[in-house]
Amino acid sequence: MSVQLKGRFSFPGGVHPPEKKELACESPIQPGPAVTEVAVMLSQHLGAVCDPLIRKADAVQAGQKIGDRDAFVSAPVHSPINGKVKEIALRSHAVIGRGLAIVIEALPNNPTKRSHFTLPDGFDERKYSAEQICEAVREAGLVGMGGAGFPTRVKIEPNPRLPKETLIINGCECEPYITCDYRIMLEWTNQIIAGVRLARRASGCSRVFIAIEDNKPLAIEAISEALKNAADGDRIAVAPVKTKYPQGGERQLIRAVLKRYVPTGGIPPMIGVVVLNVATAAAIAEAVVSGQPLTHRVVTVTGEAIARPGNYYVPIGTSVEDLVEFCGGVTEKCAKVVLGGPMMGIAIADLKTPVTKATNAVTVLTREQIGRAKFARRQTACIRCGRCLQVCPENLNPTKIAHAVKHNLLDVAAGYYMNACIQCGCCSYVCPANIELTGYVKTGKIFLAREKKKMAE
């Protein structure tokens, strides 16, 4: 018996940009390029950066732990291939600019493609204790695979001060263009559900919702189908949510599904909720059942300017250049390469940037596409139309914050709850005056953090 909730859950605010999912949504998950060199970043997650555990010229095996840190909020990194450590050097990173990476040269004896994990028959999550699951998740280096990269162990580990009761599995994938989670839901359905059960057991949650946007009816159907004959099907509900951006933001999703608000400046565990991405759920199953660390992930390579868009299961550390070349290279119209989707992704200039655990897509945009972006046209004065207020999913006043930051009035900006901004980019998207509102808020947050640090000294 399965439960499919009726209705379209939603939250106030948000926008609905063109979905563009048709470019890659029909393409099944395929193995990625055979790499000759990977660069495994030591910082692939929020929290403490790993220390390298190996030295230059060491031989490494696929799955060997090559970086770790004895900190609570951290996750180890593993080598995805058999090879030799070429160097430990600076590589481009979408978030931190330049960061240390372990560069591994592939040996010729590498299996050309890693066979994907299949769930064994007779899988029963009750065979694993909560501690076992948490330990396996930590050892496998699991982090949130939706984009932020928060270490998963920290999320699912039971905390006596903040008991968890509801688990939401995030299959929204609200960003335009990206389709990797959609393909995972269609192709690895049983694995996701096994991961959901393991996460539920580890965190001690009683209710589980799998939230999927209603522009993916096939995924909703596949998951409902898989749950139909399950004994615990009535404790896992599929919640179709309205297709809009940023439905996949965890605060928005909790608001939509549970009609509850995460307090401003707070985190979901404060109201007893854990939100995990579907790709993370699938990775949990693999990590716990087979003990395989997280060394590969599904990346969507898409955009109008790429010859063959698709979804690829690639080793973490593969350079964007290799990926793009494998997909037939970019067409002449290519104007911008973005890691992630067009709304929250970060534009990169160095194609040697490696894929990290949190990279869900490489989006290659054409000049026509970025022609709509804010910077391409000149910014004009704010006309006080209030559209940014209408779309802000956090009910903030982006234009007030942006003006305060522009004039260096950080206390004023903080008074408008600048730090509550989730940087979804909706305000910048709708602004008719082309003001980079999100950019100003992001800058303001950096200024404020620096100011606080100065005060502390």
Add this chain to the structure above:
Amino acid sequence: MILAAVFELWSSAWPAGLTMLGLGSGFAVVLLIASEKLKVEVDPKIEQIHGALPNLDCGACGFAGCGQYAKAILGNAELLGKCAPGGAETSAKIADILNLQVSDSGPPKRPIIHCRAHADDKTIYAIYQGIQSCTAANALPYVQACGFGCLSFGDCTRACKFDALHIVDGLSTVDYDKCTGCTACSKACPRHLIEMVPFRYENMMTVACSSKESGKSTRAFCKVGCIGCGLCVKQSELFKVEQNIARFDYAQYQMTEKEEAAMNKCPTKVIIYRGKTAPEPPQPRSRTAAATKA
């Protein structure tokens, strides 16, 4: 006729005038009593110290303004000598007021920018059209290929209250005649390129680069970057190379032939003079050769 009108006005206005006068004197008495009874004792020394300070409210001392700093010195004499714009002169004046001995705080500190790459020297991969601020640009990777060098959007020039910093051809440049050493620029730089250095001489030698990249990457990103080759270390023991970048020990700074030799040996000409009368920095070898050919 007119006289009658004036008299009329006076006769109707005097009660109001008298009331105001009464109220005014009443309040004056209240204020007089309050000012005596509720008087806050202010140490006259604070006023004197405040007078001795330059009153620029630049914040170099770490306090909100000169008034706050004056109060703080009175409480804690160790804070003396933190006024960068005032320098030794102001310290001496304040010490006189407080009957203290001034300890020699050493030569005045001035900023040195650890980058010498002008617009032509840098490799740029992509066009940045976002918010024109170093902090905003630094949040995005790859505004320019070098992740350590000057971004030249002028956060430091905006922080400077003395008009002593200017962006010259894609590089922030200090005007040492105007600089007071208030450290505002070094706090504003998101890449921490600006170091406050004790200027023992009019011109100071410096390694004008911050790139921690390997030599190969630095060469690819910049024509005048430090490649960490270590030639300077062989010439003078004041230099040391850490994390692919040569650094200079300013505590033991002295000008000898050895340092001059290190400067001349530097293949990318990244060891240069900064200061009031610093000579024009030499161009790296490959570039000058190319220029003569052309």
